[in-house]
Amino acid sequence: MARIAVGGFQHETNTFAPQQATWDDFVRADAWPGLLRGPEMIGAVEGFNIPIAGAVKKLAELGHEIVPLAWAAAPPASYVTADAFARMWAMFDEDLRKKGPFDAIYLDLHGAMVAENTQDGEGELLKRIRGLVGSDLPIVASLDYHANLTPDMAKLATALVGYRTYPHIDMAVTGYRAIELLDRLLKEKRPVHRAYRQLDFLIPLVWQCTFIEPAKSIFDLVGELEAGEKSHNQGIVSVTHTPGFPPADIAQCGPALVVYGHDKEAVEAAADKLAAAVKAQEKAFAGELLDPDAAALRAIELSKTAKKPIVLADVQDNPGAGGTSDTVGLLAALMRNKAKGAVIGMIVDEGAAKAAVETGEGNVMRRGIGAVVGYAGEMPVEADWRVVKLGNGKFTGTGPFYGGAKFQIGPMALVTDEASGVSAVLACKRIQAADQEMFRHVGVEPATVPILGLKSTVHFRADFQPIAETILVVQSPGAHITDPVEMPYKHLRLGIKLKPMGPVWNGTPA
Numbered sequence: 001m002a003r004i005a006v007g008g009f010q011h012e013t014n015t016f017a018p019q020q021a022t023w024d025d026f027v028r029a030d031a032w033p034g035l036l037r038g039p040e041m042i043g044a045v046e047g048f049n050i051p052i053a054g055a056v057k058k059l060a061e062l063g064h065e066i067v068p069l070a071w072a073a074a075p076p077a078s079y080v081t082a083d084a085f086a087r088m089w090a091m092f093d094e095d096l097r098k099k100g101p102f103d104a105i106y107l108d109l110h111g112a113m114v115a116e117n118t119q120d121g122e123g124e125l126l127k128r129i130r131g132l133v134g135s136d137l138p139i140v141a142s143l144d145y146h147a148n149l150t151p152d153m154a155k156l157a158t159a160l161v162g163y164r165t166y167p168h169i170d171m172a173v174t175g176y177r178a179i180e181l182l183d184r185l186l187k188e189k190r191p192v193h194r195a196y197r198q199l200d201f202l203i204p205l206v207w208q209c210t211f212i213e214p215a216k217s218i219f220d221l222v223g224e225l226e227a228g229e230k231s232h233n234q235g236i237v238s239v240t241h242t243p244g245f246p247p248a249d250i251a252q253c254g255p256a257l258v259v260y261g262h263d264k265e266a267v268e269a270a271a272d273k274l275a276a277a278v279k280a281q282e283k284a285f286a287g288e289l290l291d292p293d294a295a296a297l298r299a300i301e302l303s304k305t306a307k308k309p310i311v312l313a314d315v316q317d318n319p320g321a322g323g324t325s326d327t328v329g330l331l332a333a334l335m336r337n338k339a340k341g342a343v344i345g346m347i348v349d350e351g352a353a354k355a356a357v358e359t360g361e362g363n364v365m366r367r368g369i370g371a372v373v374g375y376a377g378e379m380p381v382e383a384d385w386r387v388v389k390l391g392n393g394k395f396t397g398t399g400p401f402y403g404g405a406k407f408q409i410g411p412m413a414l415v416t417d418e419a420s421g422v423s424a425v426l427a428c429k430r431i432q433a434a435d436q437e438m439f440r441h442v443g444v445e446p447a448t449v450p451i452l453g454l455k456s457t458v459h460f461r462a463d464f465q466p467i468a469e470t471i472l473v474v475q476s477p478g479a480h481i482t483d484p485v486e487m488p489y490k491h492l493r494l495g496i497k498l499k500p501m502g503p504v505w506n507g508t509p510a
């Protein structure tokens, strides 16, 4: 039995977002628990699909003594305030001084934290911890798939273990795997060699999904490199690849990988092999973004012979990534090009949804829908909208991403513009179009629709890819900028490409 200190500090920082992550944001519970400190942590994380929950479970199974430090996470936002960073550090500092000695430390980190006081939140945290516990104590941290894994993080941690799925369905599993590795390192006490590599092009989030190529094959290789060598009981101990989080204006932004093992040559060779495999797919990562009219026209053409829906991913207006879910670029293009039978959801417009309720099923309302916030100077789409079906917004998700989630989002409506044959699903609250039930709730069976517009970047793929003939990615107005070339970077390292096959950063903002 060993004494293992356990803590976490999680943030995914989009340095281009409007609002900072304050201390309150870390303290408050949301979909994840709020700030936890001391023994209450153990029960409070149980059952969550988060790394620390998996870690605590595995530590208990192995019979190790868990010494809870502090754990906190805040929703994605811009810079973590210096105040929040200082307050969190004060807890780590006090607990690490008072609760030791430890045999090892496990940390639940994201890997893409940028704070007012540092470009590398996790590197800074690890540096301060090393300052207290010294350079020899094993520190193993789990990381998000979107970590910008920096040289300092690689150097300061004994080992880093990343997620392997996006959408992330293995968060708790990754915490569990991190503890398996920690336990192995403690028991074997053999020196571990580390090989770290960075790739030289940013990968937009929309092309990082592990349901599709090339990420799917790359992560198959990650698993093979680790498992294959393990079965021979030599060489490689752990392999992690993080495709990165492009909306972070820092020098170490971008994809990276780290391999650990006892055989230096095998470790270096595995790192080279994986880096070469990612590099070889650079072109495949450079997916096509269509403007709304091109997307509508291609979808109409494809749907003539398709047996399943053509899905148009309205990726920039994803409410799960800061989008308003009310932009109308794709809706207007579908109507303009008479994409008969097409359905788009969700258009978040409380006024229109309530007006549909007042109008009643079967009746027509003449009004504009969408563009409530008016992002990118858009105007509501005016038409004679027939109210086809109303819903009260209470339903339960059935797909892999939202399965079991109990939605209560207020009035919803399916409205159809009879002139073009295009329909929209109206909603009152921002909700990512990532579950088929959102359409069924207003009488639409998604699999039977010729063209389906979805306001989601990646998460929709879990439930909609199986019913889609093909998926086209649309660059319609939205707050979640998909093409890194459009981001106003200042701090990237020289020589990195802004996207796969894209322009090289030369220090001059666009």
Ligand SMILES: [Zn+2]
Pocket (backbone or CB within 6 Å): 144, 145, 146, 168
């Ligand atoms: Zn992530």
